[in-house]
Amino acid sequence: MNTIALVGNPNSGKTTLFNALTGSNQHVGNWPGVTVEKKEGQLKFNGNIYNIVDLPGTYSLGAYSEDEVVARDFIIKGNPDVVINVVDATNIERNLYLTTQLMEMGTKVIIALNMMDEAKSKNIDIDIEKLSQNLGIPVIPTIAAKKKGIDSLIQKAVEFINEDIYNYDPISYGENIDKEIHDIRILLKGSSREYPNNWIAIKALEGDKEVLNKLKSNELVNQHLISLADKASEYELEIVDRRYNFIGNIIHSSVNRPTESRETLTDKIDKIVTNKYLGIPIFAIIMFVSFQLTFVIGSDLLGGYVEGWIENLGGWLSGILLTLNTPDWLLSFLIDGVVGGVGAVVVFVPLIAVLYFFLGILEDTGYMARAAYVMDGLMRALGLHGKTFISMIVGFGCNVPGIMSTRTLENKKDRMIALLINPFMSCGARFPIYLVFISAFFADNGGIVLFLIYGLGIIVALVMGKIFSKTLFKGESSHFIMELPPYRLPSFRSVIRDMWDKVWDFLQRAGTIIFIVVTLLWILSIFPLGVEPYSQESLLGKIGTIIAPIFAPAGFGTWQASVSLFAGIAAKEAVVAVLGMVYGGASEGRELISAIQQAFTPLAAISFLVMTLLYTPCAAVLATVKKETNSIGWTVFMAVYPFIIGWVGAVFVYQVGSILGL
Amino acid sequence: MEDKAMVFLKRNEFGKIKEINGCEDVKKRLFELGLRRGAGVRILKNDIGPLILNVSGCKMALGRGLARNIILSI
Ligand SMILES: Nc1nc2c(ncn2[C@@H]2O[C@H](COP(=O)(O)OP(=O)(O)OP(=O)(O)O)[C@@H](O)[C@H]2O)c(=O)[nH]1
Ligand SMILES: [Mg+2]
Numbered sequence: 018m019n020t021i022a023l024v025g026n027p028n029s030g031k032t033t034l035f036n037a038l039t040g041s042n043q044h045v046g047n048w049p050g051v052t053v054e055k056k057e058g059q060l061k062f063n064g065n066i067y068n069i070v071d072l073p074g075t076y077s078l079g080a081y082s083e084d085e086v087v088a089r090d091f092i093i094k095g096n097p098d099v100v101i102n103v104v105d106a107t108n109i110e111r112n113l114y115l116t117t118q119l120m121e122m123g124t125k126v127i128i129a130l131n132m133m134d135e136a137k138s139k140n141i142d143i144d145i146e147k148l149s150q151n152l153g154i155p156v157i158p159t160i161a162a163k164k165k166g167i168d169s170l171i172q173k174a175v176e177f178i179n180e181d182i183y184n185y186d187p188i189s190y191g192e193n194i195d196k197e198i199h200d201i202r203i204l205l206k207g208s209s210r211e212y213p214n215n216w217i218a219i220k221a222l223e224g225d226k227e228v229l230n231k232l233k234s235n236e237l238v239n240q241h242l243i244s245l246a247d248k249a250s251e252y253e254l255e256i257v258d259r260r261y262n263f264i265g266n267i268i269h270s271s272v273n274r275p276t277e278s279r280e281t282l283t284d285k286i287d288k289i290v291t292n293k294y295l296g297i298p299i300f301a302i303i304m305f306v307s308f309q310l311t312f313v314i315g316s317d318l319l320g321g322y323v324e325g326w327i328e329n330l331g332g333w334l335s336g337i338l339l340t341l342n343t344p345d346w347l348l349s350f351l352i353d354g355v356v357g358g359v360g361a362v363v364v365f366v367p368l369i370a371v372l373y374f375f376l377g378i379l380e381d382t383g384y385m386a387r388a389a390y391v392m393d394g395l396m397r398a399l400g401l402h403g404k405t406f407i408s409m410i411v412g413f414g415c416n417v418p419g420i421m422s423t424r425t426l427e428n429k430k431d432r433m434i435a436l437l438i439n440p441f442m443s444c445g446a447r448f449p450i451y452l453v454f455i456s457a458f459f460a461d462n463g464g465i466v467l468f469l470i471y472g473l474g475i476i477v478a479l480v481m482g483k484i485f486s487k488t489l490f491k492g493e494s495s496h497f498i499m500e501l502p503p504y505r506l507p508s509f510r511s512v513i514r515d516m517w518d519k520v521w522d523f524l525q526r527a528g529t530i531i532f533i534v535v536t537l538l539w540i541l542s543i544f545p546l547g548v549e550p551y552s553q554e555s556l557l558g559k560i561g562t563i564i565a566p567i568f569a570p571a572g573f574g575t576w577q578a579s580v581s582l583f584a585g586i587a588a589k590e591a592v593v594a595v596l597g598m599v600y601g602g603a604s605e606g607r608e609l610i611s612a613i614q615q616a617f618t619p620l621a622a623i624s625f626l627v628m629t630l631l632y633t634p635c636a637a638v639l640a641t642v643k644k645e646t647n648s649i650g651w652t653v654f655m656a657v658y659p660f661i662i663g664w665v666g667a668v669f670v671y672q673v674g675s676i677l678g679l
Numbered sequence: 680m681e682d683k684a685m686v687f688l689k690r691n692e693f694g695k696i697k698e699i700n701g702c703e704d705v706k707k708r709l710f711e712l713g714l715r716r717g718a719g720v721r722i723l724k725n726d727i728g729p730l731i732l733n734v735s736g737c738k739m740a741l742g743r744g745l746a747r748n749i750i751l752s753i
Pocket of ligand 1: 025026027028029030031032033034044045046047048049050051052053072073074075131132133134135159160161162163381505
């Protein structure tokens with residue numbers, strides 16, 4: 018099977034194109050650094066199947082951050098048959114820089130000149146024919162977001178696979194460097210390599226670490242490079258300059274952009290949202306309004322339905338089971354465990370959906386990059402990098418992609434801190450826990466309570482970040498450079514599709530991991546045989562009773578709460594599932610809510626919420642930490658330290674609250 | 680013609696990048712991001728926090744530390 022790779026600058030539309038080519042639904046967002054992993058999909062065309070690879074965005078092959086390393090590695094070692102270089106037509110000059118590097122490698126490359134709609138509205142005039150001729154590369158105009166130009170692009174890419182090796186005019190780097198390249202090539206001769214000697218020579222002069230490493234065994238070349246001494250760094254920048262000159266000559270005759278651009282709508286919006294006084298308040302308001310609306314739409318308008326269905330289902334099921342003379346143990350499993358436990362989680366689907374809807378809009382408009390911008394000052398004061406904030410917002414959806422997105426941080430120290438504080442950002446799976454307790458105690462102020470919980474998560478994350486940057490990860494954090502993409506109107510379809518994707522994932526988890534947890538705990542609950550299921554005398558109850566004293570100072574030292582917290586480490590939704598299970602099934606309506614009202618005081622409820630917000634992240638997050646840090650030590654650290662923070666926080670809330678007489 | 684560090688430019692001022700001070704790595708990164716010698720830069724915001732600028736049609740936020748090392752000719 019032939020492989021076609023999508024390569025380009027961040028936010029140029031690679032993933033949008035990937036989705037259009039393969040019919041997949043990979044995550045698209047309007048900020049640089051959405052994709053941080055390699056993703057593969059299939060394209061069927063004329064009876065053949067092609068393997069399409071979507072890569073993280075990169076500005077060059079220099080690979081400064083982890084996500085760029087992924088892109089670089091695939092371009093260099095993945096041997097794609099054709100590379101589709103996605104170029105943002107509104108910013109051709111900078112985008113073509115990467116193209117020149119692809120040309121140097123002798124890659125078979127075609128250009129998808131994307132965002133043609135925006136180029137047009139900005140009055141950028143591009144002579145595509147000429148551009149293509151000057152470059153010696155086919156250029157196909159596309160509007161990936163509207164699926165325009167896709168067919169011609171596929172046609173061209175496929176044609177290209179079978180074409181013989183392609184030759185571009187070599188870029189001239191000036192007399193001195195060209196001579197150096199020539200000399201190194203001669204020294205390289207004979208040694209067989211998978212890359213053109215020309216490219217190796219350029220990369221060696223550029224000081225590319227990987228290439229230099231490979232050349233270590235070649236004495237002659239090494240000697241030669243050492244003899245260059247001071248000139249080397251001069252050459253390095255000169256090469257960059259020359260590439261830009263080359264680009265300048267090419268676009269001079271093929272691209273015409275109006276010089277003095279007027280103030281765009283994006284500029285006008287930015288003036289307000291990045292304003293030095295308004296920036297942070299606006300961010301807080303956006304968050305607050307999102308939660309308030311989530312609550313109003315998700316719970317008041319939609320929430321009742323699902324709850325009603327589950328109640329009916331429970332009633333109907335228990336009716337049937339009773340007429341069938343089902344044994345008690347099975348009854349307790351199906352009604353209390355499955356309907357009560359899994360059902361308690363599923364009840365919250367509408368709210369989860371609305372939350373994801375808002376997060377999706379936030380990601381698609383372009384505001385994300387601005388949020389990082391306005392928070393940079395605060396972040397910097399805490400010794401963190403502004404981009405950390407993007408990974409934090411992504412963490413609101415789920416901490417797994419949140420942690421993955423820390424790959425875009427160039428500096429190892431910045432990245433580790435961002436990774437370690439991400440789980441304090443409250444994810445969608447913790448959402449049902451808050452909602453149960455809000456319905457039980459704070460039903461009138463749901464939006465505010467949610468806002469406070471999420472806000473507390475951010476504050477704890479920032480404080481821990483500060484502590485880490487003062488202790489474990491000292492040193493300067495790297496410079497802040499980020500592209501601010503133009504605001505774009507989110508496409509309703511893609512927001513809905515993304516939302517559905519996440520809701521579906523949530524439902525699948527309810528049907529798999531939550532179901533398994535519920536089943537395991539149910540088994541524990543019917544032993545020793547003959548005990549009342551879910552009673553304190555059962556094995557489950559006994560285990561819980563042993564753990565419970567740990568949580569007594571926090572006000573929820575019951576065996577039920579303890580078991581639910583431990584189940585929550587498998588997946589956070591399990592906390593609610595277990596509570597739903599042990600406090601009786603949904604068959605009798607709002608039993609869970611009223612059971613919680615009896616089992617917790619309002620103060621204990623707050624302290625429990627603090628605990629669930631902060632304590633040990635779920636298994637999936639821990640697995641991601643293991644994968645990203647490649648260290649068991651950090652993974653254990655990640656499991657333990659949030660537990661301590663959560664416990665201390667909960668105890669603090671409960672004890673101070675008690676003293677104040679709450 | 681006058682040379683000034685980017686960080687001293689006010690909103691709406693325009694200049695061409697003359698040179699960038701600092702270590703080679705940072706320099707190269709900036710070049711590759713489009714902040715190369717000769718590129719025209721318009722300042723869109725410069726009060727507190729990172730600057731916001733327009734470099735050949737692309738909007739970028741740039742930390743003050745970096746902006747101090749970028750010399751523009753105006
Ligand atoms: N107007 C317009 N917007 C587009 C077009 N193609 C993509 N977009 C939008 O551009 C933004 C970025 O798209 P992505 O597909 O996520 O870009 P990417 O290159 O994968 O970005 P990274 O993964 O961050 O490197 C999204 O908001 C898209 O909706 C296009 O042709 N025209
Ligand atoms: Mg992408």
